[in-house]
Amino acid sequence: MFISxxxxxxxxxxxxxxxxxxxxxxxxxxxxxFVFSSILLNYETxxxxxxxxxxxxxxxxxxxxxxxxLTISELMNVRTSYGPLFELEIKESExxxxxxxxxxxxxxxxxxxxxxxxxxxxxxxxxxxFNYIYGNASAIDDPHGLILTASTAKLIFGSTDxxxxxxxxxxxxSLHVSAVIEDVAKDSHFNSSFMPNGTLSAIASLxxxxxxxxxxxxxxxxxxxxxxxTYILLPEQYDREWLTDRVNTVSHRHAPSDERDYIxxxxxxxxxxxxxxxxxxxxxxxxxxxxxxxxLVLLIACVNYTNLAxxxxxxRAREVGLRKTLGATPLQLQAQFLLESITVTxxxxxxxxxxxxxxxxxxxxxxxxxxxxxxxxxxxxxxxxTLLVGLLAGAYPAFLISRLNPIDSLRNTLQKGSSGNFxxxxxxxxxxxxxxxxxxxxxxxxxxxxxxxxxxxxxxxSNIVLLEGVGSPAxxxxxxxLKQELGALDGVSSVTYSRYxxxxxxxxxxxITPIRGDKTLALTVNFRSVDDEFLETYDIRLLxxxxxxxxxxxxxxxxxxxxxxxxxxxxxxxxxxxxRGQDAMGQSIFRIPTQRFPENHQYTxxxxxxxxxxxxxxxxxxxxxxxxxxxxHMYASVRVSNHDLEKTLSExxxxxxxxxxxxxxRRKFLDNVFNIMFNIFQMMNSVIAVFSAVALTLALxxxxxxxxxxxxWRTKEIGIRKIxxxxxxxxxxxxxxxxxxxxxxxxxxxxxxxxxxxxxxxxFFANKITFVIPLILIAAIIAITTAWAIVAAHAIxxxxxxxxxxxxxx
Numbered sequence: 001m002f003i004s005x006x007x008x009x010x011x012x013x014x015x016x017x018x019x020x021x022x023x024x025x026x027x028x029x030x031x032x033x034f035v036f037s038s039i040l041l042n043y044e045t046x047x048x049x050x051x052x053x054x055x056x057x058x059x060x061x062x063x064x065x066x067x068x069x070l071t072i073s074e075l076m077n078v079r080t081s082y083g084p085l086f087e088l089e090i091k092e093s094e095x096x097x098x099x100x101x102x103x104x105x106x107x108x109x110x111x112x113x114x115x116x117x118x119x120x121x122x123x124x125x126x127x128x129x130f131n132y133i134y135g136n137a138s139a140i141d142d143p144h145g146l147i148l149t150a151s152t153a154k155l156i157f158g159s160t161d162x163x164x165x166x167x168x169x170x171x172x173x174s175l176h177v178s179a180v181i182e183d184v185a186k187d188s189h190f191n192s193s194f195m196p197n198g199t200l201s202a203i204a205s206l207x208x209x210x211x212x213x214x215x216x217x218x219x220x221x222x223x224x225x226x227x228x229x230t231y232i233l234l235p236e237q238y239d240r241e242w243l244t245d246r247v248n249t250v251s252h253r254h255a256p257s258d259e260r261d262y263i264x265x266x267x268x269x270x271x272x273x274x275x276x277x278x279x280x281x282x283x284x285x286x287x288x289x290x291x292x293x294x295x296l297v298l299l300i301a302c303v304n305y306t307n308l309a310x311x312x313x314x315x316r317a318r319e320v321g322l323r324k325t326l327g328a329t330p331l332q333l334q335a336q337f338l339l340e341s342i343t344v345t346x347x348x349x350x351x352x353x354x355x356x357x358x359x360x361x362x363x364x365x366x367x368x369x370x371x372x373x374x375x376x377x378x379x380x381x382x383x384x385x386t387l388l389v390g391l392l393a394g395a396y397p398a399f400l401i402s403r404l405n406p407i408d409s410l411r412n413t414l415q416k417g418s419s420g421n422f423x424x425x426x427x428x429x430x431x432x433x434x435x436x437x438x439x440x441x442x443x444x445x446x447x448x449x450x451x452x453x454x455x456x457x458x459x460x461x462s463n464i465v466l467l468e469g470v471g472s473p474a475x476x477x478x479x480x481x482l483k484q485e486l487g488a489l490d491g492v493s494s495v496t497y498s499r500y501x502x503x504x505x506x507x508x509x510x511x512i513t514p515i516r517g518d519k520t521l522a523l524t525v526n527f528r529s530v531d532d533e534f535l536e537t538y539d540i541r542l543l544x545x546x547x548x549x550x551x552x553x554x555x556x557x558x559x560x561x562x563x564x565x566x567x568x569x570x571x572x573x574x575x576x577x578x579x580r581g582q583d584a585m586g587q588s589i590f591r592i593p594t595q596r597f598p599e600n601h602q603y604t605x606x607x608x609x610x611x612x613x614x615x616x617x618x619x620x621x622x623x624x625x626x627x628x629x630x631x632x633h634m635y636a637s638v639r640v641s642n643h644d645l646e647k648t649l650s651e652x653x654x655x656x657x658x659x660x661x662x663x664x665x666r667r668k669f670l671d672n673v674f675n676i677m678f679n680i681f682q683m684m685n686s687v688i689a690v691f692s693a694v695a696l697t698l699a700l701x702x703x704x705x706x707x708x709x710x711x712x713w714r715t716k717e718i719g720i721r722k723i724x725x726x727x728x729x730x731x732x733x734x735x736x737x738x739x740x741x742x743x744x745x746x747x748x749x750x751x752x753x754x755x756x757x758x759x760x761x762x763x764f765f766a767n768k769i770t771f772v773i774p775l776i777l778i779a780a781i782i783a784i785t786t787a788w789a790i791v792a793a794h795a796i797x798x799x800x801x802x803x804x805x806x807x808x809x810x
Contacts (some may be wrong), residue, residue: 003058003134004636010502012077015108020344021756022328022701022702022704023179023309023344024347024351025348025351025697025701026301026304026347026348026349026701026702027301027302027305027345027348027389027393028194028347028349028692029141029297029301029348029355029697030298030301030302030304030698031298031301031348031385032296032356032359033293033294033691033694034295034298034696035353035356035382035385036262036294036299036356036359036360037290037294039371039373039378039670040290040295041188041287041294042289043382043426044275044576045272045275045287046185046186046187046272046273047148047188047189047274048189048272050130050131051127051271052183053127053128053129053138053273054235054271055270055271056094056233056235056236056271056353057127057232057234057271058231058232058234058240058243058269058271059076059229059231059269059271060076060078060082060086060194060230060232060235060266060267060268061074061075061076061077061249061262061266061267061268062074062075062077062078062224062263062267063264063266063267064262064264065263066244066258066264073520074267075789076269076274077224077225077228077230078224078228078230078266079219079220079221079222079223079224079227079255079259080098080219080220080223081218081219081220081223082250082251082266083096083098083121083134083229083230083253084219085250085254086232086247086422087248088279089246089250089253090232090243090247090250092234092235092238093232093233093234093455094126094229094233095126095232096100096121096123096125096227096230096231096232096233097120097121097122097123097126097127097231097232098120098121098206098219098230098235099119099120099121099124099228099230099231100120100206100209100228100229101116101118101228101229102116102209103115103116103469104169104170104212104668105170105171105471105472105474105662105663106156106165106168106169106202107167107168107171107662108156108165109459110166112154112662112663112664113156114469114663114727115152115201115202115325116199116200117201117202117203117204118190118200118202118204119204119208119209120140120178120203120204120205120206121139121206122140122205122513123233124231125138125139125140125147125203125482126759127231127233129184130147130180130184131181132164132179132182132585133150133160133180133181134160134161134163134179135163136179139178139179140179140203140687142197143205143211144205144208145175145178145204145205145210146167146175146177146178146179146202146204147175147177147178147202147203147204148162148179148180149178149180149183149184149201150180150182150183151183151201151423152202153177153180153531160180162177162180163177163179163180165177165525167281169204169212170212170472171426171474171662172211172212173212173403173457174210175204177288177290183200184200184370185370186369186370187369187370188200188269189274189275193374198773199741208590212349213473215651219705221255222251222448227271231271234248235343240268240270244266247266249395251265252766256594256696257594258594261511261588262509270366272646275466283690285736286684289631293438293687293688293691294437294691296691296695297434297694297698298389299434299436300430300434300695301389301429301577301698302389302392302393303427303430303431303702304431304698304699305382305394305628306396306427306640307394307428307702309393309394309397309457316792324624334398334399337397337398338390338391338394338395338398339396341391341394341397341398342386342387342389342390342394344393345387345390345393346386349386352696353373353382353599356373357373358371358413363405363432363802364782373742378487386759388400388651388726404645405523408460409626415641416802425726425742426737426742426745428699428702428741428743429746430745431698431702431703431746431748431749432699432783433749433753434699434750435692435695435696435746435752435783436694436746436754436780437757438684438691438696438780439692439696439779439782440750440754440775440778440779440780441688441692441754441758441778442685442689442692443775443778444758444761444762444769444776445681445684445685445688445761446685446689447775448761448768449681449682449685450771451769452616452617452678452767453678455613455617455677455767456503456617458539458612458613459502459538459539459612459670460539460596460670461502461669461670461671461673461674462504462639462670462671463640463641463642464537464538464638464640465533465635465637465640465649465668465669465670466635466637466667466668466669466672466673467635467636467637467638467652467667468666468667468668469484469634469663469664469666469667469745470497470633470634470636471499471632473540475660475663476631478660478689479497479633479636481659482636482656482659482660483497483636483704484640485607485640485655485658485659486636486655489651489652489655490643490648491640491641491643491644492638492639492640492648492652493640494536494537494639495533495537495634495636495637495639496530496531496533496637497633497635497636497637498526498529498530498633498634498635498637498649499629499632499633499634499669500528500529500614500635500684501635501637501673501674502538502562502614502616502636502670502674503616503670503676504615504617504673505613505616505618505677507615507617507622508526508527508529509524509525509526509527510591511524511591512589512590512591512603513589513590514587514589514590514592516574516602516638517590517592517600519592521577522592523575523576524571524623525568525623526614526622526623526625527566527622527625527626527627527630528614528625529557529626529627530548530627530628530629531550531627531633532547532549532628534626535567535609535626535789537637537639539611540562540609540610541610542607542608542609543570543581543610544581544582544585544607544608545567545585545605545606545608546606547626548565548566548606548609548626548627548628549569549628552565554604555627556607556629557627557628557629557630557632561693562601562602563601563602564601564604564627564797565605565627565629566585566603566604566605566607566625566626567605567606567607567608567625567626567627568605568607568608568609568623568624568625568626569608569609569611569612569621569623570608570609570610570611571611571621571624572623572624572625573605573608575623576589579600581597582608584608585605585607586604586606587604587605588602588603588604589602589603589605590602590603591603603627605627609626613766613767616674616677617766617767618677618764618765618766620766621766627709633727633801637670638652641651644805649667652667653665658758680781691773696783696786698791699783699787700787701788704790724763732796736788736791736792740787740791742786743783743784744784746783747784750776751776754776754779755772755773755776756760756775758774767785
């Protein structure tokens with residue numbers, strides 16, 4: 001019986017080639033999107049498979065107090081002092097390890113390499129079982145031991161057989177290569193971070209970091225960096241909830257009293273989820289959105305097939321009636337039609353797998369990921385998906401065709417009545433609801449991204465070349481000479497140093513008050529260390545007073561002096577109680593003493609600048625103050641002209657080599673810093689655009705097939721109407737209106753849903769687009785007009801036919 005049903009299914013597909021192609025193509029597109037999105041989700045949520053203890057490894061993070069008004073809600077990092085405390089007080093843990101990412105100079109002979117080090121506690125290599133080419137996990141028990149990845153060893157020595165080789169760290173400490181490990185795969189949290197230059201390259205002891213910079217091994221309550229990670233390895237009997245309670249107990253017992261002003265709690269995240277912590281910190285449900293959109297597109301494909309198959313069933317009513325007369329049961333008929341549906345889905349799945357095989361290499365090339373379609377693990381899931389989609393898409397047509405009695409079937413009652421019209425209209429409305437929603441969201445995200453990009457031009461980001469790593473003590477001594485030589489270049493207009501640069505999502509906050517000791521007037525202000533030419537270089541407008549200048553002794557921060565001159569923005573002046581910004585000139589404000597910073601600093605306001613969004617459009621403008629500090633600067637910002645840019649960049653490299661020499665230059669444009677966050681939203685727009693295009697295409701394909709079938713079904717009716725005097729335009733309007741009704745229904749549902757979803761998305765931005773409703777209406781108009789065009793094409797062909805031919809139809 002199965003063979004006969006399969007034969008009937010193939011025969012019916014061959015007989016109705018057009019509808020078979022529409023059904024198979026529509027399902028193939030829908031399944032492709034669904035399967036591809038599922039593969040991406042599995043990849044993004046299943047990192048670090050190369051480590052056998054990943055399921056028992058957790059990362060400790062911080063949840064920020066909402067009152068601190070920071071850019072993000074949480075970050076998977078904690079103060080550096082917590083590591084030793086966790087190891088001491090959480091005795092059930094198997095290991096606790098901190099890992100601090102720092103870029104440091106590694107040199108041999110006269111060659112220098114800027115390497116991204118992970119400075120770690122000894123237990124780090126017990127948590128992560130790397131594949132050792134040479135050496136073993138005890139390699140960094142020696143404080144001067146060094147673990148290199150294979151690619152780093154080849155970069156420095158040209159070979160991996162380098163055990164025992166000696167190198168210099170920052171020209172201060174001698175290291176010897178004690179182990180070489182295989183490169184960690186890209187689907188590890190070490191290599192897949194959004195942060196640039198984070199690839200695992202070298203591992204050294206945390207004690208070594210203490211020797212080359214002012215860092216205590218026991219940690220500090222003032223240190224907090226997104227490049228620092230604290231890992232805890234637990235035995236199998238303990239879980240996330242248990243560890244969350246324990247780390248917060250340690251925090252309540254030891255954290256400084258003022259810690260709660262900024263961090264409300266500690267958070268535990270399993271290692272397998274750490275890769276996607278950036279989404280959680282920003283509050284953007286990216287993975288959940290991809291999952292939902294994939295399911296919606298698949299449902300549209302199923303509805304598309306169901307609608308068309310139900311319409312096709314009109315023409316098979318007599319066939320079913322004859323089979324029932326000959327003794328076929330409803331269950332047998334349902335089995336036959338479900339098998340036809342599964343057969344169509346099987347061909348669609350084969351086509352979708354071919355599409356995915358073409359998509360994956362393109363996606364990997366664009367993103368640098370290593371997504372793959374593993375047939376051994378995926379084949380059972382693909383088979384189950386084929387079965388479920390086939391049953392879901394074919395259930396309604398099978399029920400519809402098998403429920404009539406033989407007499408009604410032979411009389412073709414199904415075709416002549418209105419049974420199922422409401423359900424078909426509802427399914428068409430559902431298709432266009434999702435299509436309008438996706439299309440509108442694509443337009444909203446696109447225009448918001450465009451606004452964000454244009455607003456970023458408040459800073460000359462395409463003309464600012466950033467030189468990284470200038471904060472090392474060796475380079476700090478040469479800051480003045482480097483600035484002098486770079487400023488003398490023809491293509492350079494200014495050079496400035498700073499600790500942070502725009503778009504970096506940094507929040508170096510300090511609590512201040514206009515009245516000494518009055519905490520009730522406390523204001524959280526972002527304090528940013530710059531030098532004399534920073535405001536000019538970045539086109540930040542000075543409204544009143546003067547900029548900070550190192551020629552004034554009180555303009556330069558001195559740890560032994562508690563007075564400092566600063567420049568503040570308009571927002572800070574207003575929130576400090578100065579109705580007019582100019583009134584703040586010469587006024588003093590005071591730092592609120594804390595357990596960690598007991599000194600009562602006094603700040604004198606010498607300048608007022610216009611409000612600019614230093615962190616970019618992802619957050620509100622913050623109260624900000626600028627000051628000068630000689631030993632806090634991490635960047636040199638070189639403003640260049642667009643004329644002969646390649647020559648200018650080459651000259652910058654030459655100056656660096658002449659002044660610094662022993663360290664390779666690391667330069668990038670400010671554009672690159674902006675794009676770290678901006679590319680996330682661009683990627684979101686691209687993904688939703690693809691999903692939207694497929695969803696709308698599927699809806700139109702379904703409408704194309706359905707309108708052609710229904711137009712053919714009404715051929716005789718149209719012939720009679722023409723004989724009675726109906727014009728071609730009247731007949732076209734009649735058919736268009738029939739199919740417009742469910743599309744108009746979709747507007748009623750799609751418009752409020754899209755409006756709510758767009759508001760939820762736009763809440764991530766401080767400066768939002770204001771024309772959301774027009775964009776939603778434009779998306780609706782596009783969907784309606786394309787639907788009308790599809791239906792009108794068939795209606796015109798039918799309406800143009802002569803009445804005699806129409807009456808002879810069938």
